[in-house]
Amino acid sequence: MVEILSKALTxxxxxIIPSRVSGRGRALVYxxxxxxxxxxxxxxxxxxxxxxxxTRRAGRSFQPPSWEHPFGTNNLGYDMWARTVYGxxxxxxxxxxxxxxxxxxxxxxxxxSGYYGGRIDRALSMLMDxxxxxxxxxxxxxxxxxxGPSLFNAxxxxxxxxxxxxxxxxRGQVLSIKEELFVEVARALGIPTSRIIFRHILPxxxxxxMVVFSLSAADxxxxxxxxxxxxxxxxxxxxxxxxxxxxxxxFVLSGYWWLIFFPGLMITLLATGFALxxxxxxxxxxxxxx
Amino acid sequence: MSKPIxxxxxxxxxxxxxxxxxxxxxxxxxxxxxxxxxxxxxxxxSGKSTLGYALLNLVPPPGRIVKGRVxxxxxxVLSLRGDELRKARGSLISMVFQDPFTTLDPVRRxxxxxxxxxxxxxxxxxxxxxxxxxxxxxVGLPERMARAYPHQLSGGQRQxxxxxxxxxxxxxxxxxxxxxxxxxxxxxxxxMDLLDDVRKTTGMAIILITHDIAxxxxxxxxxxxxYAGKIVEYGPKDKVIGDPxxxxxxxxxxxxxxxxxxxxxxxxxxxxxxxxxxxxGCRFHPRCPLAMDICKRKxxxxxxxxxxxxxxxxxxxxxxASG
Numbered sequence: 001m002v003e004i005l006s007k008a009l010t011x012x013x014x015x016i017i018p019s020r021v022s023g024r025g026r027a028l029v030y031x032x033x034x035x036x037x038x039x040x041x042x043x044x045x046x047x048x049x050x051x052x053x054x055t056r057r058a059g060r061s062f063q064p065p066s067w068e069h070p071f072g073t074n075n076l077g078y079d080m081w082a083r084t085v086y087g088x089x090x091x092x093x094x095x096x097x098x099x100x101x102x103x104x105x106x107x108x109x110x111x112x113s114g115y116y117g118g119r120i121d122r123a124l125s126m127l128m129d130x131x132x133x134x135x136x137x138x139x140x141x142x143x144x145x146x147x148g149p150s151l152f153n154a155x156x157x158x159x160x161x162x163x164x165x166x167x168x169x170x171r172g173q174v175l176s177i178k179e180e181l182f183v184e185v186a187r188a189l190g191i192p193t194s195r196i197i198f199r200h201i202l203p204x205x206x207x208x209x210m211v212v213f214s215l216s217a218a219d220x221x222x223x224x225x226x227x228x229x230x231x232x233x234x235x236x237x238x239x240x241x242x243x244x245x246x247x248x249x250x251f252v253l254s255g256y257w258w259l260i261f262f263p264g265l266m267i268t269l270l271a272t273g274f275a276l277x278x279x280x281x282x283x284x285x286x287x288x289x290x
Numbered sequence: 291m292s293k294p295i296x297x298x299x300x301x302x303x304x305x306x307x308x309x310x311x312x313x314x315x316x317x318x319x320x321x322x323x324x325x326x327x328x329x330x331x332x333x334x335x336s337g338k339s340t341l342g343y344a345l346l347n348l349v350p351p352p353g354r355i356v357k358g359r360v361x362x363x364x365x366x367v368l369s370l371r372g373d374e375l376r377k378a379r380g381s382l383i384s385m386v387f388q389d390p391f392t393t394l395d396p397v398r399r400x401x402x403x404x405x406x407x408x409x410x411x412x413x414x415x416x417x418x419x420x421x422x423x424x425x426x427x428x429v430g431l432p433e434r435m436a437r438a439y440p441h442q443l444s445g446g447q448r449q450x451x452x453x454x455x456x457x458x459x460x461x462x463x464x465x466x467x468x469x470x471x472x473x474x475x476x477x478x479x480x481x482m483d484l485l486d487d488v489r490k491t492t493g494m495a496i497i498l499i500t501h502d503i504a505x506x507x508x509x510x511x512x513x514x515x516x517y518a519g520k521i522v523e524y525g526p527k528d529k530v531i532g533d534p535x536x537x538x539x540x541x542x543x544x545x546x547x548x549x550x551x552x553x554x555x556x557x558x559x560x561x562x563x564x565x566x567x568x569x570x571g572c573r574f575h576p577r578c579p580l581a582m583d584i585c586k587r588k589x590x591x592x593x594x595x596x597x598x599x600x601x602x603x604x605x606x607x608x609x610x611a612s613g
Contacts, residue, residue: 181387181389181392181393182393182394182395182396184348184393185394187348187379188346188379188385188387188456189384189407189455189456190376190379190411191407192373199406203397203398
């Protein structure tokens with residue numbers, strides 16, 4: 001549901017500006033950046049934004065949104081606004097960790113595999129395709145179950161899922177860039193291979209890596225939410241949007257809509273923000289290549 | 291003459307493709323002395339570029355150097371491995387490529403690209419910086435161009451930068467693979483003047499790979515004519531152009547338009563052979579107007595018909611010169 005919503009939002013925002021407008025890509029990037037940076041700010045400045053502790057009772061249970069409790073309170077009387085701002089920390093840490101981990105694995109492997117080719121390349125490609133063939137959520141869930149619920153394990157589970165995305169993208173680009181004449185020249189002039197890979201090939205990949213980075217970050221937000229919804233990420237009472245969504249769902253029929261509305265909204269917003277950055281960047285790249 | 295700077299002996303390169311073995315270069319031998327400009331001429335697919343790459347031990351897969359020796363300044367380049375080979379490239383033997391629009395890394399300043407070559411060969415930073423300035427001046431560009439990106443330069447300027455990077459370490463031999471083909475004639479002349487200047491001032495030998503016989507005739511000191519992977523004739527320019535011996539060289543010279551002669555250029559009938567299944571005996575025999583019986587059966591050796599003038603043809607085997 002959340003995923004569909006986030007995709008729909010991205011689609012709507014990116015169709016508001018017609019694709020003919022030259023600044024469209026940039027506008028999408030700025031919109032996405034605004035959302036993501038606002039949430040990052042929330043995470044950093046959490047103690048300044050709320051007087052309440054997200055893991056302590058702040059008042060009566062099930063209070064609807066008010067000036068006192070802008071997002072209401074939950075069944076335990078925790079302030080939902082406090083849980084939302086502190087929850088941003090959890091999701092950002094998991095997403096950041098997992099993306100950095102998968103990039104740190106996928107990018108170098110893709111570089112070497114693409115550059116050297118041969119048997120190692122075939123073996124690695126097969127392994128990556130095998131991982132890629134799994135539905136990503138199912139794979140993340142099974143890994144998280146196997147590793148045991150914790151913030152760090154959730155990050156690893158998500159990271160593994162996105163390694164093939166980086167690997168395939170980087171490898172494909174390397175295959176084409178290594179045929180460029182300037183790579184041949186570098187070889188003819190005695191530049192060491194490692195330097196050719198990191199100084200002559202890698203810089204050309206940075207734009208594409210940025211796109212994959214933000215698109216997979218958007219995905220990772222949703223996966224993290226799913227994992228913590230299932231109780232496979234951080235453990236309560238640590239604030240986390242996915243977990244709050246799960247807890248809140250039980251009370252929806254009693255009319256306490258704010259318990260799921262705000263966590264859901266935040267997940268959607270953050271995923272949309274990353275997706276917008278990715279869309280905008282890839283639009284920019286496509287435009288430059290025309 | 292002194293000792294040759296470059297000795298190529300029996301160099302043989304095959305491409306092991308899925309469709310068979312392509313015999314791209316077969317038993318090529320060459321010698322070049324200090325300040326020589328050896329032009330390697332031949333049609334497309336005659337193996338001249340492959341030979342150029344082989345001189346740097348840089349034949350792209352699935353190509354492989356099957357046998358032969360390449361000796362530059364007393365060092366056998368083909369026996370070098372790993373880091374030694376890497377360091378020999380650039381400092382001992384270097385290369386300039388055809389298309390100056392793609393030979394420079396578009397995202398880095400050209401000065402840094404030259405600097406990198408020097409640093410990776412162990413030149414200290416300060417000295418390397420000075421060398422960059424020196425070499426950019428030497429190729430006739432203003433110093434400030436070091437800070438430019440390739441897209442800010444013209445084709446001629448880029449080719450000058452490529453040459454600067456290739457000669458920065460003062461290699462003894464420079465392989466130039468069609469360095470002027472992508473440029474207009476005025477710039478062509480300037481680049482050739484630059485290469486002439488470089489070899490005369492540094493004593494570097496240049497191997498010029500080209501299909502432009504007029505260019506070879508004008509600039510080279512020696513010419514090697516390649517046909518279907520073999521060097522068929524090799525000698526001083528005046529001999530090869532003025533008094534060609536091999537029927538292919540003769541036919542090639544007649545196929546070039548000449549503005550002063552009233553004769554029409556005459557194309558060579560037939561097509562170059564498929565190098566996966568080269569013809570038996572002399573590879574030129576199916577197209578040769580003077581083909582004899584023996585040409586179909588046995589491949590001629592390359593013999594020195596007159597001093598420094600070599601030819602591979604049954605008409606001259608045994609040393610008797612006849613027209």
